[in-house]
Amino acid sequence: MAETARSTIDQSEVDRFSAMAAEWWDPTGKFKPLHKFNPVRLAYLRDTIASEFGRDSRDARPLTGLRVLDIGCGGGLLSEPVARMGAEVVGADPSERNIGIASTHARESGVAVDYRAVTAEALADAGETFDVVLNMEVVEHVADVEFFLSTCAKMVRPGGLMFVATINRTMKAMALAIVGAEYVLRWLPKGTHQYEKLVRPEEIENPLSAAGMQVFARTGVFFNPLANQWNLSKDMDVNYMMVARRPKAE
Amino acid sequence: MIDVLVIGGGYVGLSVAVAVKQAAPHLSVEVYEAAPEDAWKRDNRASAIIAAASRLLTVLGAWADIAPEAEPIRRMVVTDSRVGDPVRPVFLTFDGDVQEGQPFAHMVPNVAMVGALRSVAERLGVPVHHRMTASGFVNEGASMRVTRSDGEDVRTRLLVACDGVRSKLRDMAGIKTVRWDYGQSGIVTTVEHERPHEGTAEEHFLPAGPFATLPLKGNRSSLVWTERTEDANRLVESDDLIFEDELERRFGQKLGRLKVVGDKRAFPLGLTLARDFVAPRFALAGDAAHGIHPISGQGLNLGFKDVAALAETIVEADRLGLDIGALNVLERYQAWRRFDTFRMGVTTDVLNRLFSNDIGPIRIARDFGLGLVERMPKLKSYFIGEAAGVAAKGNPRLLNGESI
Numbered sequence: 001m002a003e004t005a006r007s008t009i010d011q012s013e014v015d016r017f018s019a020m021a022a023e024w025w026d027p028t029g030k031f032k033p034l035h036k037f038n039p040v041r042l043a044y045l046r047d048t049i050a051s052e053f054g055r056d057s058r059d060a061r062p063l064t065g066l067r068v069l070d071i072g073c074g075g076g077l078l079s080e081p082v083a084r085m086g087a088e089v090v091g092a093d094p095s096e097r098n099i100g101i102a103s104t105h106a107r108e109s110g111v112a113v114d115y116r117a118v119t120a121e122a123l124a125d126a127g128e129t130f131d132v133v134l135n136m137e138v139v140e141h142v143a144d145v146e147f148f149l150s151t152c153a154k155m156v157r158p159g160g161l162m163f164v165a166t167i168n169r170t171m172k173a174m175a176l177a178i179v180g181a182e183y184v185l186r187w188l189p190k191g192t193h194q195y196e197k198l199v200r201p202e203e204i205e206n207p208l209s210a211a212g213m214q215v216f217a218r219t220g221v222f223f224n225p226l227a228n229q230w231n232l233s234k235d236m237d238v239n240y241m242m243v244a245r246r247p248k249a250e
Numbered sequence: 251m252i253d254v255l256v257i258g259g260g261y262v263g264l265s266v267a268v269a270v271k272q273a274a275p276h277l278s279v280e281v282y283e284a285a286p287e288d289a290w291k292r293d294n295r296a297s298a299i300i301a302a303a304s305r306l307l308t309v310l311g312a313w314a315d316i317a318p319e320a321e322p323i324r325r326m327v328v329t330d331s332r333v334g335d336p337v338r339p340v341f342l343t344f345d346g347d348v349q350e351g352q353p354f355a356h357m358v359p360n361v362a363m364v365g366a367l368r369s370v371a372e373r374l375g376v377p378v379h380h381r382m383t384a385s386g387f388v389n390e391g392a393s394m395r396v397t398r399s400d401g402e403d404v405r406t407r408l409l410v411a412c413d414g415v416r417s418k419l420r421d422m423a424g425i426k427t428v429r430w431d432y433g434q435s436g437i438v439t440t441v442e443h444e445r446p447h448e449g450t451a452e453e454h455f456l457p458a459g460p461f462a463t464l465p466l467k468g469n470r471s472s473l474v475w476t477e478r479t480e481d482a483n484r485l486v487e488s489d490d491l492i493f494e495d496e497l498e499r500r501f502g503q504k505l506g507r508l509k510v511v512g513d514k515r516a517f518p519l520g521l522t523l524a525r526d527f528v529a530p531r532f533a534l535a536g537d538a539a540h541g542i543h544p545i546s547g548q549g550l551n552l553g554f555k556d557v558a559a560l561a562e563t564i565v566e567a568d569r570l571g572l573d574i575g576a577l578n579v580l581e582r583y584q585a586w587r588r589f590d591t592f593r594m595g596v597t598t599d600v601l602n603r604l605f606s607n608d609i610g611p612i613r614i615a616r617d618f619g620l621g622l623v624e625r626m627p628k629l630k631s632y633f634i635g636e637a638a639g640v641a642a643k644g645n646p647r648l649l650n651g652e653s654i
Contacts, residue, residue, distance in 0.1 A: 027578035035578045042570040058569065060276040081571030108392035109573065110251070228585065 008148040009094050009119055013141040016191070017074060018097040024075020025105055033187045034077055034137070040221060040230040041136060041241065042081050045163055048217060048243055049132060052161060061086030066131040071120050071152060072138035076102035079113045082134070090130070091115045092123060124154045131157055136165040139199050146207045153211035159248040162213060165221075165241040169198035172237040204242055213244040251393060251405045252278050253574065254564065257384050257419055258412035259283030259290070261360070262536030262553040264367035264378075266410055268310050269561035271374045273654035274568050281371065282382040282398070284413070290368075293360045294512045295438055296472040298323065298451075298464055300355045303554035305651035307366070311373075315366035321465050322353035324449030331454050333499055353449075357464045357472060384409070384419060387532075394531040394575065408564065408575040410533050415522055415541035423532050426525045432602065434459045435482035435516040437475040440466065441497065444506025447471055454500065459606045461500050470511065475500070476606070482516040521599055523592065527556075527584040531575035535560050540591045542599075552594055558646035559586040565654045586646070 023029035047057050055062040064086035070079040073091035075098060083089040083106075091113050093099050099117040106113045116123075133152050142148045149164075156162050167177045174195050181187045205215050220240045222233035230239075254270050256263045259281045271279045299307070299320070307313040371378055386397040393405040411419035420427070447465040454461045459476025466472050475497075477485065485493055490510050498508055522541040527534050536553035563583040567574050647654055 027576060032578075039567075039570055039572065042572070046570060060274065060568075062569075080573075084571030085569075105392075110392070 006121075006144065006147055007119070008121060008142045008144050008151065010141060010143040014094050017141075018095040020189070022101065024077065024098070024101055030189055031075070031077070033181065036228075037221070037230050037239075038077060038081070040232065041165060042078070044219065044232065044241060045082075045132075045134070046085060048163075049161065052245070053131075063087035067129075068132045068134065069123070069128070069130040069152075069155060070134045070136070072135070072141065073102060073115070074098050076105055076113060076115070078134060078136055079115070080106055080109060080111045083111050083113045087132070089113045090123075090128070092118050092120065094119050120148060120151045120155075124151045129155050129157045129160075131160045133160070133162045135163060139164060139166045139204065140193060140197050145199055145203060149204060149207040150211045153208055153213050153244075153246070156213065156244075156246045158246055160246050162208070162244045162246075163241065164204050164244075165239070166199050166204070167193060167239055168237055169195065169200050170237045173198055173239075176238050201236060201240065201242065208244045213246050215242050215244045217243040251407065252280050253406070254279045254408050254410060255384075255394075255396060255404070255406035256281045256410045256412060258414065258536075258538070259285075259368075259378050259380075260412060260414070260536070261363050261367060261550070262557060263410070263412035264364065264371055265306070265310065265554065265557040266412060266535055266560055267376045268312070268367060268370050268374060269306075269557060269648060269654065270564050271371075271376050272310060273561065273565040275374070277568065277574075279376050281376060281378045282384065283378055283380050284383040284399075285380065287380045290364045291361055293364070294440065296357050296359045296440070296464070296466055297363070297550045298355045299358050299363070299554075300551045301352055302645070302649040303551050304352075304356055306554055306558055306648040307363075309648050309651060309653050310367070310370055312363070312366040312370050315369060316358055316362050319362035319467065320356040320358045321467050322449055323355045323357060323451045323465060324353060326451045326453070329452070329454045331456065333456055333458075355451075357451075357466050359466070383413070384422075386422065387419075389529075389531050406531075406575075407573070408531055408533065408580075410535060410560070411538045412534075412536045413538055415537040417534065417538035419532075420524060420534055420538050423529050425529065425534065427522050428525065429520055429522040431518065431520040432459075432606075433479055434476050434519045434602075434606070435479040436519050437473065437477065437482050437486055437514060437516050439473050439475075439510055439514045440470055440512030441473055441501075442468075442470050442509045442511045444469065445504075447505060455606075456500065457606065459602065463501060469505075471505075473497075476519065479516075479518055486514045486516045527588055528577065528580035530577045530580075533560060533580055533583060539587075540594075542594060552591055555590065555646070555649060556587055558648035559583050561648065562646045562654050586644075 020030050024031055027035040046062060050057045050062050062085055063082065066087045068082055068087040068089045070082065070089060070091045073079045073093045076091055079089050079091035091102055096117045099115045103115045133156050135152060139145050139148065152162060167173050178193050178195060182190045182192055208215060218236060220233040220236040221230055222235055223230050254277060256267045263281055267279045267281050270277060304313060307316060383399045384396045385399050387409060388395045393407055394409050396404050396406055396409060398404060411417055413419055446469055449465050451464045458478055462474045463471040485496060493514065494508055494510060501508060520541060524534050524539045527539050535556040539556060540552055542549050560583045564574050567579040572579050
């Protein structure tokens, strides 16, 4: 089946992340930028989900009862916190090695996450559905963005949400996210992002609309070097996030 | 598994525990205190609590119990003088409130403060274990294994050391300090006087070091009297008659006859700053992170600022589902507090060096500086705001009187 079906997997990308898997949970290691980025994206998705599903952000477990898919979960940097916030989380990643690291870490931390070494296509084919699908820092690493997004959209339940976070394909992003982060600041290993694989906002909105979803929130995310932290911003030229909703059935 | 284990049941340790538990009741929080059950009741010192700290104590639900024992500081007088000067030229006076009805500081007996915090801890279900401390700990990745002084092992996601300026846990964590000794000691005691102080605090910059009186309830004042260490020890050991005589030479007779009513104790003064406030699954707060000169009465208030920043860091991380003991989470607390602490440490150090001498040209220069401050109302209100801790932008919420 796999040889005939259209695939979203870019094997060279999977291999690159597998090679760094041991470092996922080291806040000073290769994934340091992701650790730094985590609070701002977690706060954004918690607050958005809370307001869409009528929850209180300040609750201990504001996502209780929601089924969430973290696609391209890597070492579980996002899956674990989302599970701690009360959600029932499926963490999916094509790399067996990533899933191994993520499962071990979750077990040691006493957090329940259902980790699976599967592709988005396989999950969709199996008829899995979710209240929230998270595509965080993933679309810039897949082989076929349009097909990937429509596959993910299929799994969003009516009234459910999809989050997409990625890097824009602009000269500013080239300068900051690739030259700056990989070559000057050395936050990321060289080759983490390739310019031609970066994704413009309309390249996300179009396939999502075609799949029957409405993008209702967009925000830029910008690194403030003086405060040494990421903040939400209006500027979507580099890092940005989008949220789409599948309308409730009439 | 314990979520937050606090070592040290003084006002800092109790406040951290209470602040976290209040905002995140689902977290398990425990306090270990090395001293026996009622030892805290024997502390007869009092402390100056700045407005920002009393706001924090209000949010924590402790202020209502403290308020009846708290004496507002309504006025502060600063002079630069020599012992026995018949008239002390006043260089600086601070009057009034940071806000309507809120004095910039209160004098609070330590017993009242610790007692109030202990009641809150009990109400919130935070256990305080006595004669208990940590004799060792190992970070095992997903948790910290702590060996208790009774030999048992417990696990915690975050270990918070509030065990004072000579923190053993800080040393065990391998955190180095910057420290030096001033060769001065602070004599601390309580005196009774015939006439009311009317809420006035005085600080006289005498050549041996600052001499401060701070108003307590009734006709009593708390004393912080700095001398060279050997002189301080001699004074403390002398009988009350000699002590009171020396005291009167410095305090003057404006409030009538003076009588020592508390224990006299001398504390050696130094500056101790921890190089790091955090390590994986480990955080320092209060004097364990910084011991500074009491010249500006800010040591304890720095501790409350630590409490506010650390509790907010822990609670916000927990609300995002993050690991509360992870180094990248704790670094926010460090970034929040280290600069302010360092600045306060340096400021008090410079003030002490500037004022604890009798060198003519320095006297003239410092008096000129104080005189300028006195004549510039804007600058003065800035200093009052700073001293009260209400001026800083980006304050943790508890210091603004908001819940986390």
